[in-house]
Amino acid sequence: MAAARAALAPVIGAEAAAREARLMLGHATGWSPAQVAVAGGEALEAGAAARADALLARRMRREPLAQILGDWGFFGRRFAVTRDTLTPRPDTETLVELALAAPFRRVIDLGTGTGAIAVTLLAERPAATGVATDLSVATLAVAEGNAARHGVAGRLSFLNADWWDGVEGVFDLVVSNPPYVTEAEYAGLAPEITGWEPRGALTPGGDGLAAYRAIAAGLGAHLAPGGRCLVEIGAGQGEAVAALFAAAGLDAVAVHPDINGKPRVVSGTMPMRHDPP
Template sequence: MIAADALADAIKVLNRAGVPDAPRDARKLLVDALGINPGRISLILSDPMPIQAQKLFETHIAARSKRQPVAQIIGARAFYGRDFIVTPDVLDPRPDTETLIGVALQKSFETVLDLGVGSGCILLTLLAERPHANGIGVDLSAAALNVARRNAQSLELQDRAQFQQSDWFENITGLFDLIVSNPPYIAQSEMTDLSPDVRDWEPQMALTPGGDGLQPYRTIAAKAANHLTANGCLIVEIGASQGLAVQQIFQQQNLENIAIYTDLDGRDRVVSAKTGKKAQV
């Protein structure tokens, strides 16, 4: 089959399945099936597809028509200029989370703790951008930690990144210059409104803590000061409607210099705070 015909048929299948932006996804899946650079796709559309590539593309399209995320199908997602391994055990790294990276890189740090590390995209990006920093990523999910370790090896950061199974701070000791987290924050009542790509395919424990979605922030804020150095910084990702609520939670724990940052769409996306500890002279 000619690649252009295969692509056209795939777009029709995805459109019938209700997949948003079917042409974009079909092209990404075709690129992966052919094993080519994305910039070459226009050059090969008039060529016949190898049988193996055609079969793989059909498998990809069948999976996407069931609303499995593209990143899970091809096993990778680009984030802050690097490719991260993605499986159904971790959240698909999202562009919105790059807002947290931008805020964190404005800070001075040599040690980082990432609570709920998932794929490792936050911790490993920060370590890659700061070659003298070291960090620990924790997660309750052993499967997620395995993905994070694979990404650390892929990015050649395994010597500066450690991983620990822990329920938030439970198994963590020591102090850190920076604590970051993209915790589960979707309220239970909002889960039914999620896209099936997210609701049916991404790990529930990474999406929602149940209730009002704010419990992780209460837990993190209550213990953050015990694990931050003097002038250490806490930075968390939030849902678009949670800025003021998280700010109040931080205030109740006597955190200082609280700031809310917006993403590229102007939505509240990140909250940062400092401990208020005084450096010893």
């Protein structure tokens, strides 16, 4: 633990180093968080020490801890993570909380990644069904495994699609955490991101808004009257994405903060249709 903290602190900071050292030791030994917390003084069993050293060596190469451990926590569940997926972030839980704040029957998650959003929503709402799309076949395989892991595979179908391509039907909830990092911002991201996570899941290039334009363009055909659309956004994108939603005909367009008070989600509602007399 001390050795891992000392090695990692100059790279990722003391607080993160302490947290990651605990997680790696628990993974190497099979100890629970409580066991890790009270351990100290005794020598590690040789096999566990070797496993812990190997994990630390991988982390020092800036491999993300989630990929090293093989899964990561999100909304109280564990999700498999690979180099074909982004690691689920706590900020995205804001989107899930907002989605769960109103009833829904049928949801589509555009660009699903690990499936964390879609799987969580269906696990929390046992009567709902959904569709999860992604451009990457390898990524969809990870999401399918996570759906099975959490018992929602029978209610969630998967589609290899570029946004709305091949999508049929209407949904009363549309959600997405699309690539939104600008081309300029991408170059400044941490090596754990640029060296290990799929570039296409992070940035569409340019101004970072291409995915929102594509999503907004399909809402008229696929969002049911009274249905909601919620998307995660990056820093400084709230006003632009809200304008795209308004131009697509959505009402009650709003920008919502995350747990740190930063604008994180844009939402809007499709107006109810009124037939002429």
